[in-house]
Amino acid sequence: MLAYNRVLTAFTNRFSSQPLLFASPGRINLLGEHTDHNEGFVLPAAIDKEVHFAIAFNNSQTYNFVSLDLDQTFSTETIAPSDSGWANYLLGSMAQLVKRGIEIPGFDLVFGGDIPIGAGISSSAAIECGMLFALNTLLNCGFSTVQMAQMAQKAEHEYAGVNCGIMDQFAVLHGERDQVIKLDCRSLQYSLHPLKLNGYRFILCDSLVTHALASSGYNTRRAECEEAVRALSSQFPVQALRDATPQQIDALATQMSPEALKRARYVVAENARVLQACEALEAGDLVQLGHLMFATHDGMQYGFEASCAEVDQLVDIARQCQGVLGARIMGGGFGGCSINLVADEQLEAFQAAVIRDYYTPRRLHPTFIVTQINDGTHQVSL
Ligand code: GLA
Numbered sequence: 001m002l003a004y005n006r007v008l009t010a011f012t013n014r015f016s017s018q019p020l021l022f023a024s025p026g027r028i029n030l031l032g033e034h035t036d037h038n039e040g041f042v043l044p045a046a047i048d049k050e051v052h053f054a055i056a057f058n059n060s061q062t063y064n065f066v067s068l069d070l071d072q073t074f075s076t077e078t079i080a081p082s083d084s085g086w087a088n089y090l091l092g093s094m095a096q097l098v099k100r101g102i103e104i105p106g107f108d109l110v111f112g113g114d115i116p117i118g119a120g121i122s123s124s125a126a127i128e129c130g131m132l133f134a135l136n137t138l139l140n141c142g143f144s145t146v147q148m149a150q151m152a153q154k155a156e157h158e159y160a161g162v163n164c165g166i167m168d169q170f171a172v173l174h175g176e177r178d179q180v181i182k183l184d185c186r187s188l189q190y191s192l193h194p195l196k197l198n199g200y201r202f203i204l205c206d207s208l209v210t211h212a213l214a215s216s217g218y219n220t221r222r223a224e225c226e227e228a229v230r231a232l233s234s235q236f237p238v239q240a241l242r243d244a245t246p247q248q249i250d251a252l253a254t255q256m257s258p259e260a261l262k263r264a265r266y267v268v269a270e271n272a273r274v275l276q277a278c279e280a281l282e283a284g285d286l287v288q289l290g291h292l293m294f295a296t297h298d299g300m301q302y303g304f305e306a307s308c309a310e311v312d313q314l315v316d317i318a319r320q321c322q323g324v325l326g327a328r329i330m331g332g333g334f335g336g337c338s339i340n341l342v343a344d345e346q347l348e349a350f351q352a353a354v355i356r357d358y359y360t361p362r363r364l365h366p367t368f369i370v371t372q373i374n375d376g377t378h379q380v381s382l
Contacts, residue, residue: 003114004052004380010068011054011110019054019108020138024130024377026050026121027171028202028339029330030180030281031292032274033300036165037222039186039240040271043278044167045195046175048374051113051126055134060106065090068112079104081159089124092159093131096151102141109134116369118210120329120336124160125168126377128152133173133377145173145376146188162215163222164332175376182278186242193281195373199344200286200325204369205318205354207310209335217334221263221306228264231256241267266303270296290325290341297328297338306333310360314338317357321350337369 004021011019025046032042058064065074067086074087079094094104111130115123132148132155135141143151152169156162166185174181179192211217225241232238234255236248241264249264256264273292280288297315301307311329315338318327323346330339342350351368358366 003050004382007052007054007068007110007112008382010066010112011056011108014066014110015056015058015064015108017056017058017108019056019110020134021380021382022053022055022130022134022137022377023050023380024053024126024133025172025175025374026115026123026126027168027175028121028204028371028373029167029171030289030339031277031296032167032270033296033329033331033333034165034221034225034267034304034306035242035271035274036167036185037163038225038242038267038271040242040267041274042167042183042185043180043274044171044183045180045373046171046376047121047371049113049115049121049369049371051111051115051123051130052380053109053111053130053134055107055109055138057105057107057138062106063094063104064108066110068110077106086127088159089127089155090131092155093128093152094135095159096132096154097135097141102135102139104135104139116206116367118214118336119204119206119369120331120333121204121369122168122172122331124156125152125172128155129169129172129377133379137379146170149173160215163219171376173376175374177375178373180281180373186240193278195281196284197286198284200341201344201347202371203340203342203347203350204330204337204371205314205340206337206367206369207308207314207335208364208366209308209310209360211308211334214332214334214336217306218332221304224257224260224263225267227260228256231260232264242271244268262303262305266299269303270299286325286341293326293328293339293341294319300329300333304333308333308335310364311335311338313358314354314366317354318350321353322346324350
């Protein structure tokens with residue numbers, strides 16, 4: 001409750017009405033990086049790092065936003081892209097409602113939370129989904145969580161300029177406590193699976209590196225995947241890399257750029273790994289899950305080329321530590337976090353090894369985030 005009190009107190013100090021409260025989480029992804037925009041499978045889960053929203057209509061046409069974490073305010077009467085980076089996540093989500101014929105009266109909003117920005121655990125999706133969920137509730141729009149995930153994804157495309165897939169927004173809205181989501185990003189069919197870690201846990205190491213490449217590199221990678229699909233579809237029934245086989249890629253290897261070829265090989269292998277990871281989880285085989293995580297990292301480093309020296313180093317340190325079953329870069333790449341599957345009793349030793357061995361020219365000190373798997377975006381009653 002304390003966490004919600006922060007936004008509630010800030011709201012009542014500044015505005016006169018009584019707000020409604022909402023919570024919207026970040027996400028981790030067990031496996032399946034860059035498979036979502038190739039219509040493949042992913043295995044994410046919502047976590048206990050959240051953005052909290054206090055919101056109430058204000059009988060005007062003005063939208064007043066207060067970001068507690070950045071200590072900044074933004075007011076506007078127009079729903080259009082702005083110079084303020086963070087306000088765009090809110091405005092972009094509102095624009096999706098407007099496109100669907102919803103009139104949004106003026107409102108006051110205070111939000112803030114504990115999802116680190118730029119760490120690759122989807123603080124932006126948390127904000128987009130929280131905004132949509134809150135307005136969907138307040139205005140009784142009746143959009144489903146799947147529709148809201150699609151709208152939040154569009155907000156990211158149109159207002160943040162990142163041509164992302166649907167994994168983050170879907171996970172944020174559909175997460176459930178202690179459950180992993182297996183999502184088919186083509187059909188959007190999904191199932192929830194209990195995560196039994198039996199003495200192990202996922203810990204994130206934040207490299208604190210946020211590369212300028214994160215959004216431009218993402219869009220380039222996506223375009224390279226599309227190039228591979230164009231080549232493959234000239235001879236095979238391939239609509240997205242999800243449909244391709246390694247043999248088909250070999251057959252058309254000379255018809256695409258070396259970059260597109262590498263990206264295609266990685267995506268096809270990664271999609272197969274997600275399915276193997278599901279079997280491993282089902283069988284309680286965490287050793288196998290760990291192997292798959294390391295293999296994903298190798299793929300992200302050498303095939304998709306979306307890792308970076310700092311996160312490679314974090315993963316290399318993890319490889320040397322006792323009790324670490326798997327480690328890999330998580331999320332879009334080019335910085336952010338590694339996700340590590342570590343035995344409970346080795347957690348401290350693992351953290352000590354990272355602190356001791358991680359070296360960057362800028363002498364960044366990595367931070368650790370121990371996550372619990374938690375519920376998706378929801379309204380909170382105090
Ligand atoms: C980012 C994007 C997602 C997904 C991942 C990589 O988080 O927002 O859609 O593509 O990168 O798996």
